[in-house]
Amino acid sequence: MEVLVILVPLALALGLVGLLGFLWSLRSGQYEDLEGAAWRAIADDEPAREQRPAPYGP
Amino acid sequence: MQAKRDFSHYVRELGSGLAHIDLAVEGVSCAGCMAKIERGLSAIPDVTLARVNLTDRRVALEWKQGALDPARFVDRLAELGYKAYPFERVGAETLEAEQSRFLLRCLGVAAFATMNVMMLSVPVWSGVDMLPAQRDFFHWLSALIALPAAAYAGQPFFRSAWRALRSRNVNMDVPISIGVILALGMSVVETIGHADHAYFDAAIMLLAFLLAGRTLDQRMRLKTRAVAGNLAALRAETAAKFVSADEISELPVAAIRAGDVVLLRPGERCAVDGTVIDGRSEIDQSLITGETLYAPAGQGTLVYAGTLNISGTLRVRVSAAAEGTLLADIGRLLDNAVQARSRYVRLADRASRLYAPAVHAAALLTLLGWLLLGAGWHDAIVTAIAVLIITCPCALGLAIPAVQTVAAGALFKAGVLLNSGDAIERLAEVDRVIFDKTGTLTLPELDVVNCAGVPKDVLALAGRLALSSHHPVAAAVARAAAATSPVKGVVEVPGEGVHGFVNGVEMRLGKPSFCAAGQLADSDAVRDPEVSLVAFRRGEARYLFAVRQFLRPDAEAVIAALRQRGIAVEILSGDREAAVSAAAQSLGISDWRAGVTPADKVARLEEVKRSGSRVMMVGDGLNDAPSLAAAYVSMSPVSATHLSQTTADLVFLGNRLAPVVTAIDLSRKALRLMRQNLWLAVVYNVLAVPIAIVGLVTPLIAAAAMSGSSLLVMLNALRAHPRRAAWKSW
Numbered sequence: 001m002e003v004l005v006i007l008v009p010l011a012l013a014l015g016l017v018g019l020l021g022f023l024w025s026l027r028s029g030q031y032e033d034l035e036g037a038a039w040r041a042i043a044d045d046e047p048a049r050e051q052r053p054a055p056y057g058p
Numbered sequence: 059m060q061a062k063r064d065f066s067h068y069v070r071e072l073g074s075g076l077a078h079i080d081l082a083v084e085g086v087s088c089a090g091c092m093a094k095i096e097r098g099l100s101a102i103p104d105v106t107l108a109r110v111n112l113t114d115r116r117v118a119l120e121w122k123q124g125a126l127d128p129a130r131f132v133d134r135l136a137e138l139g140y141k142a143y144p145f146e147r148v149g150a151e152t153l154e155a156e157q158s159r160f161l162l163r164c165l166g167v168a169a170f171a172t173m174n175v176m177m178l179s180v181p182v183w184s185g186v187d188m189l190p191a192q193r194d195f196f197h198w199l200s201a202l203i204a205l206p207a208a209a210y211a212g213q214p215f216f217r218s219a220w221r222a223l224r225s226r227n228v229n230m231d232v233p234i235s236i237g238v239i240l241a242l243g244m245s246v247v248e249t250i251g252h253a254d255h256a257y258f259d260a261a262i263m264l265l266a267f268l269l270a271g272r273t274l275d276q277r278m279r280l281k282t283r284a285v286a287g288n289l290a291a292l293r294a295e296t297a298a299k300f301v302s303a304d305e306i307s308e309l310p311v312a313a314i315r316a317g318d319v320v321l322l323r324p325g326e327r328c329a330v331d332g333t334v335i336d337g338r339s340e341i342d343q344s345l346i347t348g349e350t351l352y353a354p355a356g357q358g359t360l361v362y363a364g365t366l367n368i369s370g371t372l373r374v375r376v377s378a379a380a381e382g383t384l385l386a387d388i389g390r391l392l393d394n395a396v397q398a399r400s401r402y403v404r405l406a407d408r409a410s411r412l413y414a415p416a417v418h419a420a421a422l423l424t425l426l427g428w429l430l431l432g433a434g435w436h437d438a439i440v441t442a443i444a445v446l447i448i449t450c451p452c453a454l455g456l457a458i459p460a461v462q463t464v465a466a467g468a469l470f471k472a473g474v475l476l477n478s479g480d481a482i483e484r485l486a487e488v489d490r491v492i493f494d495k496t497g498t499l500t501l502p503e504l505d506v507v508n509c510a511g512v513p514k515d516v517l518a519l520a521g522r523l524a525l526s527s528h529h530p531v532a533a534a535v536a537r538a539a540a541a542t543s544p545v546k547g548v549v550e551v552p553g554e555g556v557h558g559f560v561n562g563v564e565m566r567l568g569k570p571s572f573c574a575a576g577q578l579a580d581s582d583a584v585r586d587p588e589v590s591l592v593a594f595r596r597g598e599a600r601y602l603f604a605v606r607q608f609l610r611p612d613a614e615a616v617i618a619a620l621r622q623r624g625i626a627v628e629i630l631s632g633d634r635e636a637a638v639s640a641a642a643q644s645l646g647i648s649d650w651r652a653g654v655t656p657a658d659k660v661a662r663l664e665e666v667k668r669s670g671s672r673v674m675m676v677g678d679g680l681n682d683a684p685s686l687a688a689a690y691v692s693m694s695p696v697s698a699t700h701l702s703q704t705t706a707d708l709v710f711l712g713n714r715l716a717p718v719v720t721a722i723d724l725s726r727k728a729l730r731l732m733r734q735n736l737w738l739a740v741v742y743n744v745l746a747v748p749i750a751i752v753g754l755v756t757p758l759i760a761a762a763a764m765s766g767s768s769l770l771v772m773l774n775a776l777r778a779h780p781r782r783a784a785w786k787s788w
Contacts, residue, residue: 004192008199011177019170026162036112039089 063296065128067313068144072120076106079128081117082145082288083135086110091140098138099131114284116145145291146312151283158280161273164211168266171207172259175200176761179259183758190252197249197256204258205242211265212238214272230410230455233417237450238264244443251436257447260760267768268455275459278466282475286709289696295329298322300373311363314376322372324553325528328365331385332374333358339370339553342530345699346680348496348632350588350607364680364699366530369553388656391684392705395660404480405729406458409736413454417743421445424751441753447760448750449743453767457735460775465728468780472720473711474693481707484691485721486729487672491620492663492689494677495631495641500607501713502678502697504530506538507589507604516601519560520594523548523567527556531592532567534605555592566595575600588637609641616715617645623722626671630654630662632681659685676718678702693718728778735771742767 030037070078086092092110095117099108107120119131128144135142147155178196181188212235219231238261245256295311298321306321311329314320319335322328340352345364352368355361361374362385403411421442428438466476476482493499509517521539524532526548532555545565548558555568566572570579573593578600589606610616617627629650631638638652651662663685666673675682675689678698686692686705694706703709710717746763749755 008178012174012199012203015170015174015177019166022166022170023163026159026166031159031162033111033113036092036110039092039112043089043093 063129063132063308064313065132065144065310067310068146069128071123075123076120077123077128078118078120079131080145080147081119081131081135081142082291083110083115083117084141084288084292086112086115086140094138095135095140098134102126102130102134113281115288116284117142141292143291143294144310145287148287148290151280151287154276154280154283158273158276161214161269161276164214165266165269165273167207168211168262168269171203171211171262172266174203175259175262178203179757179761183756193254194249194252197245197258200256200258201246201249204262205246208238208242208262208265211262211269215265215268227407228411228414229407230451233410233414233451234264234268234455236418237261237446240443241447241450244440248440255757257444257757257760259757260447260450260764263761264450264452264764267452267764271456271459271463271772274463275466278463278470279476279479282466282470285470286475286477286703289711290700290703297329297376316376318376320374320376322361322367322374323528324367324369324371325530325532326367328361328367328374329363330374330376331360331362332376333360334372335375336373337371339372340368342366342368344496344633345502345678348494348679348681350496350633350637362680368529371552385680388680388683388701391656391660392687392701395684395687402480402484404458405483405732405736409454409457410451413451417446417449417451420449420747420751427751428753437753441750444753444755444760445747445750448746448755448763450764451739452764453739453742453771454736456768456771456775457739458732460772461728461732461735461778464775464778465724468724468778469708469721472717472724474717474721475709475711476707477704477709478707481691482725482728483732484672485674485708485725488625488674488691488722490626490628490666490671491674491676491718492628492630492666492685494675494679494682495629495638496607496633497678497697498676498682498695499613499629499641499645499715500609502695503537503607504534504590504605505608506534507606508602509538512601512603516594516596516599519565519596520567520601520603522560523556523558523565523594526550526558527567529555529568531590531605532556535567535592535594535603538603563597564595567592569593570602573600575602578602588640609644610713610715612714612716614645616719617647619719620722623719625722630659630685632656632659632679656681656684660688663688674722677706693721724778724780727780731774731778735774738771738774739767742770 025031065079068079072078083095086095092112095110096108099105099117099119104122104124104126105119106122107118109118111118132142178200182193182196215231215234215238218229219235222229222232241257241261245258245261249256296308297311297314298306299309299314300319300321301307314330320330320332324339334355334357336357338356341355341361342352343365344350346362355372424445425438425442428441429435462479462482465482469476517539518541521536521541522543522545524536524539525541525544527550545558545560548556550556551568551572555566555572557564557566559565570576570591570593573595575593575595579591579593579602589604592603592605594601594603620627627647627649629638629642629647631650631652632654633652635652638650642650654662659682663673663675667690672690675685675692676694677686678695680699680701683701683705686694686702692706693708693710694702696703696709696711698706708721710721742763749759
């Protein structure tokens with residue numbers, strides 16, 4: 001039963017990490033647009049911007 | 059002639075050289091639109107952020123301050139095929155959004171605490187190999203998690219209960235708060251006394267379940283508000299303000315102040331209240347008074363937001379609500395009606411008024427009973443509190459918000475927006491519907507009567523020409539012809555019409571005299587006072603279009619459907635007798651009144667109310683606003699004046715009247731389910747309370763009973779979703 005001394009705080013710490021993660025996601029506005037978020041996951045990536053140097057040629 | 063559009067009112071400076079604007083966008087519905095808009099806008103140089111919110115149908119834009127004019131975003135979106143307009147969150151929506159975030163945060167905290175307390179409780183319940191010291195340790199840990207979590211997540215309930223108690227009322231949050239606080243308090247005392255049972259899990263789980271229900275309810279309401287806000291923004295109410303003696307700037311109405319002078323051109327709808335200081339014209343006040351005949355306007359005439367200018371150009375000095383005007387009268391009537399609105403007691407609060415005393419009496423009797431039977435104080439109190447915990451109204455607290463969320467979602471899909479939370483309950487009890495005529499039973503826009511009498515190619519040409527005019531009558535011709543491509547190089551003669559050339563032939567569309575068709579108009583037999591005539595001339599050939607307001611396409615069927623449901627129908631209109639009687643006759647409504655003033659409308663509603671009827675008022679005009687507030691429940695079309703829309707309990711979209719019936723059907727079903735849910739909660743209590751009274755309740759039983767009953771109520775609420783498409787009989 002000594003294992004409880006490690007496991008219980010560990011479990012609570014994990015839970016707390018989850019809660020903090022949730023509060024962070026809430027603060028950063030991730031629940032503002034639930035419908036859009038569902039679609040963004042399957043949308044194509046944006047084409048690369050032109051600022052990158054061209055791979056070939058002068 | 060396009061005056062400069064000035065959106066600076068909506069632009070927010072973010073500091074560090076960035077500016078921000080929110081646009082409401084029409085027609086964004088899929089991932090494709092989202093990507094298209096974001097790419098299209100990001101391609102504009104200097105734009106640093108373009109993000110679509112698909113739930114709210116809005117775009118947030120940020121850019122480097124400088125050369126970029128925000129009007130460019132609106133133009134770019136128009137090129138992409140989306141109508142957009144800058145948008146400003148109004149107070150109500152900001153408040154709801156804040157509330158929604160707070161509830162979600164509470165839910166997160168409660169859910170975290172529930173899961174962790176459960177993790178500690180399950181070993182205690184199973185009791186395998188557990189020493190008393192370990193059990194105490196687990197109880198203390200539970201207390202450490204549950205107490206702060208409940209103090210935070212319980213705020214919505216505690217605050218609302220406190221408010222109710224202070225005004226000597228009882229609402230559902232009172233028994234919830236008492237139950238939670240007593241359960242936690244007793245658990246702490248029991249833990250100190252090394253007892254077997256602590257109820258931290260039940261108390262915090264109760265909060266988590268209830269918060270889930272409330273959060274969903276709140277989200278639905280926020281979504282409805284967002285759509286209503288977008289509709290208001292997309293109407294793009296602007297006014298042409300004089301910035302100098304002869305220079306105008308197109309400004310959003312929100313940026314217009316009293317004392318400003320604005321220009322009102324023919325065919326424009328006035329967006330402000332004010333007095334004419336220069337110019338002569340005819341104005342259409344139908345949205346204000348219900349009267350469909352045009353009124354002359356000149357220096358000193360008062361005009362109201364919603365007035366349509368027909369023929370000449372007017373200069374209007376904007377006034378703040380002046381005393382002694384129609385607007386002031388309506389404002390006063392509205393205030394009286396709102397005050398007199400018999401405070402409707404929500405079903406949930408009525409239930410809790412019965413429930414709270416019953417439960418608290420049961421707990422007290424349990425305490426006394428056990429004392430009389432010779433039990434000790436400690437045992438008697440613990441048993442009494444167990445009664446409170448087991449009856450803690452989890453199912454009861456969810457019974458109504460759960461149904462409301464599902465029903466509001468179904469209404470939303472049917473094109474009805476809910477303005478007030480308890481409208482569903484009230485709507486379900488309606489037994490009489492009073493309609494306004496102009497703009498409610500009839501369509502808000504004009505339509506061409508004699509399309510069939512005009513050759514197709516002529517109609518198409520006239521429609522293309524009409525696209526260049528601002529006049530409402532021309533707009534009707536353009537709509538009738540389904541015209542999309544305007545003729546190039548068309549000139550508008552204010553107050554007369556438009557003319558231009560197609561293949562070298564001169565075309566004119568406008569007043570009969572403008573098209574040299576005066577004789578044709580005089581000889582025309584159709585002398586209905588409701589009809590306006592517009593002439594079209596191609597070369598030497600002349601045609602006449604008759605334009606008038608039509609009844610909504612499904613008005614007759616809707617009246618029949620209402621009757622079929624045992625609902626009486628009546629018309630109360632500010633329009634002339636001839637016009638009202640014609641409409642009433644074609645709809646088969648025998649009960650109608652014409653030429654009614656706003657005060658008379660309210661008086662008639664009071665009269666009907668005294669006879670015991672539950673009346674729904676459906677109206678759109680400024681003159682309807684007081685009666686919308688005085689009715690038991692009220693509804694407005696989306697074309698209504700701003701004041702009417704905010705006064706009405708529900709707003710319906712589109713050209714059809716069918717949402718009125720759909721809303722009644724859905725709300726009747728929802729009310730039935732709410733009652734069912736309340737009974738389910740009662741049955742659960744009847745089964746569970748005896749167990750608690752005899753003192754057999756353990757934390758395990760409490761947790762199982764609570765989640766079981768909540769689940770049952772939630773599942774029953776889902777039935778409020780219509781299985782088939784909403785009411786459609788044609």
